[in-house]
Amino acid sequence: MSDFELTLLDYRAERFPRTIAHRTRKVYDRLAAVYPVSTLLFHSRAHRAALRDSGVQDGMRVLEAATGSGEMFRRLVKANRNGLTVGFDLSPRMAARTFNRVRRKHPGAKTSCQAVDARQMPFADASFDTVFCCYLLELLALDDIASAVNEFYRVLRPGGSLALILIGQNSGIFNRIYRVLGGLVPAFWGRQVEERVPALLEARGFAIASDRTVRQNFYPSRVLVARR
Ligand SMILES: C[S@@+](CC[C@H](N)C(=O)[O-])C[C@H]1O[C@@H](n2cnc3c(N)ncnc32)[C@H](O)[C@@H]1O
Numbered sequence: 001m002s003d004f005e006l007t008l009l010d011y012r013a014e015r016f017p018r019t020i021a022h023r024t025r026k027v028y029d030r031l032a033a034v035y036p037v038s039t040l041l042f043h044s045r046a047h048r049a050a051l052r053d054s055g056v057q058d059g060m061r062v063l064e065a066a067t068g069s070g071e072m073f074r075r076l077v078k079a080n081r082n083g084l085t086v087g088f089d090l091s092p093r094m095a096a097r098t099f100n101r102v103r104r105k106h107p108g109a110k111t112s113c114q115a116v117d118a119r120q121m122p123f124a125d126a127s128f129d130t131v132f133c134c135y136l137l138e139l140l141a142l143d144d145i146a147s148a149v150n151e152f153y154r155v156l157r158p159g160g161s162l163a164l165i166l167i168g169q170n171s172g173i174f175n176r177i178y179r180v181l182g183g184l185v186p187a188f189w190g191r192q193v194e195e196r197v198p199a200l201l202e203a204r205g206f207a208i209a210s211d212r213t214v215r216q217n218f219y220p221s222r223v224l225v226a227r228r
Contacts, residue, residue, distance in 0.1 A: 070098030168220025
């Protein structure tokens, strides 16, 4: 595929209709039962890196946006046994699955997980010490990424951290495959946005504290921690 064709594909993918969120919710609702396989194969190494880099300590108020089927959420609850760990996902089935599993595994933990949209969160200003968000921004239109980043900033206390995982763009072959998949089912795959996000975070007032790339089974992830 020529560079021009790739640019066109990129351009088309960029023109996400704002309404794609309802399609995304449907797709992830349907896949809730099988989604853990994908996390196990491609995301768990980056999850561990984000947890280490974030500086989360037991006793904090921690939020995870877009928990999916809850693999990272369970790690967070385990690391924060005496704190408060709140999660949410746009897909009600993902949120319910995540909550039910965490309640079974950590019955005494102070935790909740509900269906919420990251673009408009029902949490008070400065109510969390750390916010995690893994592999969500790829699924949002550019304006919606800005809304979600604004929300992360608003709900974090001053000095709090945002731990973000994005799909890496540092492998040409992977990027090509991802463009094709994203063109086929944009509501599930979205498109890569990793290279644009750091500037967006800084424009919103975050300072990047750590930045690294992790690879698992050819799947690249960029793990960023930014301070408010
Ligand atoms: C690629 S999955 C990532 C799941 C999990 N964070 C992980 O690391 O494996 C993206 C998740 O984002 C959720 N999602 C998509 N749009 C959302 C939105 N606007 N607000 C909250 N969650 C959203 C989807 O339902 C899905 O569960």
